[in-house]
Amino acid sequence: MHSQQITAQVDTSKNAFKTLRRHRKLRGLLYPDRKRAPGHRKVPVLVRLDPLPGLTPSDKPPVRIFVGTESPQYRAERVLVWSIMQVRDPSRIYEIYLMKDLEGFNRSTWKTGFTNYRYAIPELAGKRGRAIYNDADQIYFTDPAKLFDSDMGGMGVLGITEKETSVMLLDCEKLADIWTIEDAKEIHSHKYFRKKVHDVGLWGLMPPTWNSRDHEYVEGESNLLHYTILHTQPWRPYPKVLKYRPNKLAYLWEELERGADQARFTLFTEKNPSDRYLELLDMYAHMHEVGRPDMGRSAEETFSGISLFEHIEPIAHLVRRTGARSILDFGSGKAKHYHDAPDYPAGSRFKTLPAWNNALVTCYDPGYKPFSGELESSLYDGVISTDVLEHIPEEDIGWVLDKLFRYAGKFVYVVAACYPAKKILPDGSNAHCTIQPPEWWQGQMEMAARRNRGVTWVLCTQEKSALSFKQRKRLKKKGILSRYFSGDGDGSREYWSPSKIPTRQA
Template structure:
């Protein structure tokens, strides 16, 4: 199905598939990057950036903000306004979750001063103030061409008559852009401020735009695209890895989101409220790393903006973390559900920043239960599950043997017995069942063996790491 059709379908059926960010805010969330310690405050106005974003782009959002933090003037204030989840907009037919929000920037700025607009799939490689402070030559907005609004410098006062909130609510994107062109308000901007994919030139490009959706390095929509390698992808990963090493969160325990006080108040009324209040407090002094922590009914109530730092705190203070999630099948105003891939990416981020923590997630949606796990592999053997074909068996056992030698684990090989009643009885035999249950790594080759391995990993209380070998391996499992 074409991307635009998928987007529209999801936008029109949020009660079934909660892909889009819930529209709960009247104004954008504002993140302030203040004057850094040891620097005299600048007398220049704050650099105001509006970032078009959505729930599934949380990794890109964090990396974008880190790029601003890395290259900004430390003596100046930078304001980053997150354009996502805003009420009152008919967004079901938008290609992204933030398509038309950008044209409401003059309204959100009270029709005063300047603002930069960026899409979330971009990073800065120079100080954004260079663009913010430049001469606009009397134009109402600057962009690389009069039909590309993915990076803009906007004079909010000049654009007031064309990009008012009323116009944005009632008009399509093309008409909004055409109205500005007809009024002669557009002005050109150098291409270095919106270097799209192959246009990136090391040492020259100021802002890089990963605009080709199926090559975005962080792969936010794996169920929509078959992703390909991006030649510039290492640039993005270098920035994300720097943010990880620095422990950077734009929203944190010291600077939580505007929704956090209400969430914290609700959590404090739970039986374990005092413990959670201490664990998730602004100061983490004196928090000990416990051998095992079990969390139930907590993360569902954490606002999207705070989820990353909350998970990081839980991982950092736990050697082993068990999480239970209970989410509704149908989404309602006060009963939200996040996509599975969103949870997986959040947990992977926390795991990358805390690689010594073992974690296990049990997620229940309606009657469906899913178990995922990660972190250091537990003790246990490597089990090879294969069919009767000698070639596939040899291939799987070669991979498993190399893993066993490298990790110092024992190795056991099990033949998959095909289909039918005999096969089901064979698969349930005590010897084979115990071997699979104890496996830390499950290597599978052959179509039927691969399907069995996937079922085992999905249903197991202690999911093994999967290594699927050969042409029948299929797509990479989400976990």
């Protein structure tokens, strides 16, 4: 690791990587810290890269990488993992742990939503073995296994300086009693955690090429590029807070994202969903069968499909404009708002609605046995999903959206609630497990559209908030503001009304 000659230098000047007041918008000055809801995850999200088929698995230990991240960094997370996939040892296991929204941490004064998670890694890693820590805003050019396997010289921590903690190689056993999860949850001081390691002489240095921050990058030499300066990050995660400026190295990140888009890469897939997705699917299937006796609801009343009602007219607009004759209702529930389709048995998954020119609707719901079977067609003119996305874990949103787009020939219409549900699931969690602002959902739709071009999409977000006079006119139901976004793979924009959204004519 130390044998090659290194020309890269570490910039130690005081404000080299700072985002200053002049880089913030007014909102960012008035409210510099995001209001952070309490974390809800018991453990980090594990993205596991197994040895590629046909190769003899390596006998080396899995490369464990813990990533500090938060929801606005969803694009950065994906590109970081994709960059690792481009340079990894294909015969070795890589375990990438996304640390975000972990429960029990007091994040009220953190600079980011993941600041202190790095100091909980020894505990999260089982107080054994090694682990790499990365911020989400980084990309690899060299196999991280080379860092993971490097000689630590008996140290407990390696960083590029005695203060820098955004990339670290950790010996979790040595740090087990130094960085405790109890301290990580309550103490808001990088200096405190660094001092504890320095006091016992366990802090060492790694070559600066493993954390080349912005202008420290040297082509052909840097092993990792860290987009440290917040207001020049190419993916612009905080557009309401920061005044973004161009980044001369943006092309490196953008090239990786284009590659991920072309490969239709998502962190999880339909064949390999997250553990939480499978847990929720079992839970919803059980509730479909037995209802919610604890809430006085029968099986017939549970997930009846009533949420479709307020979206009938916006979808009718798309049907008329596109001439759609076939529609897939993804996550339809029991579909009580539809009429049985002629020429099909009563109670089948095939339905119609006069408002939609009696287009044939196929109902699909993986949690409702009568509608969970394999679909009869691989393509429908339109795909709709009106009470689904917020019930899906954040890490699975990408592949679920890809599935909707894959079945759509002309349009996709989806709804995302941006507030907690009244319903509580049997395990005590809120039924809306992914609660994000409209712009987050807009970004997810834009990414899905880039991976699946040629389809018009419409997103309806629903939120509870203080409303202006103009906004009150847009209320569809008491206290809920609906916003509409639309695009087709080359960006998107917001529309005041779904009737204003342009679509490809039939």
